[in-house]
Amino acid sequence: MNFRKSDLLNYRQLWWLDKFLVGHKGYIAGGCFKNIFNGEPVKDLDIFFENSQDFIEAQRYYKQLIKEKPKDWKFSYENKNCWSIYSIKDKVRLELIRNTYGNPKQVISNFDFTITKFAYYKNYDNLDEDDYMAVFEVIFHEDFFEHLHTKRLVVDNVLPYPVSTFNRMLRYAKYGYQPCRETKIRVVTELATLDPEDEKYFEEQLGKSLYEGMD
Template identity: 60%
Template sequence: MSNFKTADIYNFRQLFFLDKFLIGHNGFIAGGCFKNIFNGERVNDVDIFFNSMSDFENAKKFFEKQIKDKPNLWRKSYQNKKVWAVYSIKDKIRIELIKSVFGSPKKIISDFDFTITK
């Protein structure tokens, strides 16, 4: 995947609600939530990837603080060897911080297998 298509950001207004999940850290969103959004389906989870383990750790600290300071808005969801997840109570969406793979957005997206569907 060497060439990405570009378009006016205002063509994708339905993505604007994701911005709030990118505040406070250096992660980026990639994954199945975009398929859900473009198909008009409910988004159950948002996968956030990072360039480095350090970026992941900083994001985890940010969300741990959100859980502590705003327990009516955030709660810890689960963790395993690949993911540390929080739940946005207000939005009813799980935010999954991916800690098993790191790299630039281009690298992460290039490694996705788009043939898998649920």
């Protein structure tokens, strides 16, 4: 599994995301980039963190924003997996993930489809020309753009939640994305190892989303 890193000079479509990475150490990763590069509306941004302390600090930052700017921000919902707020001005929901931690490469490596393996983050080891602010960068699977353009669903890692991946594969198919031959074989093979009598497992897995499965 190979990844590419880049600064943002070639990705003007992403510059509007900068404001959502201010005030905390989180980073954006997952399926929203598929929508952005396809010129489609973005309803949700998934923000991940390297550790629980970073999540707590980001949550504190946004709670303060809600108090100070109630016309711009409002609380959306929360559960054991994430804490969410809504940007009224931009009409986008921020999902602060709190059950998965790691650096951008670690997190997107565990996502299932290559078209979701993209992250937008601040590199604190790379400061701007004034040595003042961390430079915004991206990291993505080397085949991200090829598979996005051809609308291919490709899995190139272990599938810890094969039922969830199968369920997501059906949803992506509604938007014209089709699994390649190798991905079909991998998903079918993984599903064949499961116990069909384990109703509880299947019920839980069929309801898995990003926060309980893998994006």
